[in-house]
Amino acid sequence: MAQSTAAPAPTRGHPKGLYLLFTTEMWERMSYYGMRALLVLYMVGATDKGGFGWSQAKALQIFGIYTGLVYATPVFGGFLADRYLGQRLSVTLGGILMMLGQFVLAMPGNSEPLFYTGLGLLVVGNGFFKPNISTMVGGLYAPGDPRRDGAFTIFYIGINVGAFLASAVCGTLGEKFGWMYGFGSAGVGMGLGVLVFLALGKRMLGNVGLAPKPVERKAGASAAPAAALTREERDRVIVILVLALFVVFFWAAFEQAGGLMNLYTDAKVDRGVFGWEVPTTWFQAVNPIFIMLLGPIFAEMWTGLGRRSKDPSIPAKMAMGLLLVSFGFVFMLGASKQSEAAGKAALMWVVAAYFFHTAGELCLSPVGLSMVTKLAPTRYASALMGVWFIANAVANYLAGLIGGYAEKLGEFSLFLAITVATAVAGAVLLALAPMLKRMMHGADETKPVVAEQSATDAEQVKPQVA
CATH class of the missing domain: 1.20.1250.20 (MFS general substrate transporter like domains)
Structure with missing residues (x-):
């Protein structure tokens, strides 16, 4: 099968790691959708209220470039995770970068250099975070496990809980009390997600998402080419x-x-x-x-x-x-x-x-x-x-x-x-x-999940590669 797995696989329900990834993704989506709800309003908002006062056309053009980059950078973040960093480190790095991006946007004043810096941090952070946390969900399950599609549906609920919280928390704070509070709350949400992920990751994820091991070779030997598909x-x-x-x-x-x-x-x-x-x-x-x-x-x-x-x-x-x-x-x-x-x-x-x-x-x-x-x-x-x-x-x-x-x-x-x-x-x-x-x-x-497959949540599933 295609996906390496090294996570606990209980016979009933889902691995505990799924709910950690659910929570981490929930906070990240709150951060993303909270910022997205405010971004165009902030760009076209009156300058006396802290916005830039830009035209709608300019704001939508920048927003389109931003969202396009958000969906493009995961290719590079995924490549670096596969070859060098591992998914777990990439998710942590991405979360920290996005948190910093939100805090930069929350800084008082409407400095264009700071604004673009904040967006840049969000784009790069998303590139590390987005593809790798989704891949880790698959890593929790052995090949043929019938719970996998259901697990991604549960994970998807986390995305939408975050989207709902974004409008309720970040949108309300941004519109009612000031843009900086909306962006700042999105940054706090992302920070909470990173803290929870770091605190519980080792215990709840087993070996899922760890950095790939380097291939050992004899001294003087040239690097072996990547195996063909x-x-x-x-x-x-x-x-x-x-x-x-x-x-x-x-x-x-x-x-x-x-x-x-x-x-x-x-x-x-x-x-x-x-x-x-x-x-x-x-x-x-x-x-x-x-x-x-x-x-x-x-x-x-x-x-x-x-x-x-x-x-x-x-x-x-x-x-x-x-x-x-x-x-x-x-x-x-x-x-x-x-x-x-x-x-x-x-x-x-x-x-x-x-x-x-x-x-x-x-x-x-x-x-x-x-x-x-x-x-x-x-x-x-x-x-x-x-x-x-x-x-x-x-x-x-x-x-x-x-x-x-x-x-x-x-x-x-x-x-x-x-x-x-x-x-x-x-x-x-x-x-x-x-x-x-x-x-x-x-x-x-x-395939049926057999009881012997996981006598305890601590038992690890062997990695398998197609």
Whole structure:
């Protein structure tokens, strides 16, 4: 199998290390989403309130460059972890750099050099942190363990708990009391995550994520070239790249939530509830809330199906995600028809769309993270996780371009185009699923977790390499 493992594997539930990684990721996501919620507002904010007072166009351009770099740097962070640092040290280093970046942004005044320095620290820190903590989740499980997909769903809940806390804590402090308090609270959250990770990592993670051991060779001998990929490894890498292509379709549609759907909700949705108008920004919390509600159900469902050897293949699950996000946009078609006829659409159209988008996300995103840890050759595991995140970078860029056509085509036509494109992509992926499954060469097959495998949480699983 592709992933080295050296973590405890209890017969019931999940290794304790999963919950440490869950907590660390939760604090990091609070830090990231807290800063993201404030960044554009800070750049366009009035200078007398501590902002830069820049134009919206300039602020969005800088924001786009920043988010693109955030999703690009994990390739380099993953490579350094695979070759030299190990995932555990990389996560620690990344967390510290991001904490420092938040504190630099929180410094009083609006100095542009400090602002760009803070963003640079966040970009580099994320490059070390993001691919490696996800890879470590896979390292907690032996090859064929049916709990792996469920574990990534639990881990994914941590991401969204952090996203929810970001709006509740960092956003509120930043808007109500001052930008520096919002950025500062994000830095404190990241610092807490690093402290917890350092305090409990050795005891709860075993050997998972330690630096790779150097290859010993005789004096005077030249360095041996890296072993070429086997045929099975090449096939598995091809599967990762093919699925990454389909993931672009998913995220380009899903990320309309922060752009086109957000603007549509603000202008054309009746947000009144019992005489009170729900703030538009609160709709951004609907997805994290649904993740927290549905995540445990999906985690148990994947694990239960795996125990009975009825778990759908990874490509099939991801095809389901595309079909569900397509179905979610059907509700946006209904909303646009109603707003054209009556001026405003009912609030529940948007909530229903977010519900199905979230269900699709749970079929695709955590399963995709799990898939990379199953298929990637161990010596390239974190680097390929970084490649996986590049698909998000491309999709985020495309999401902005696609959303911009709403003014020319109208919301209904654009929602219809997104509905059809994601449905077709889902159907094509479903048709390709059997072939892709064969190319995995058994990497996604699950095996029962035997009691003898872990008489105690301290027993270690032997590393295995495809």
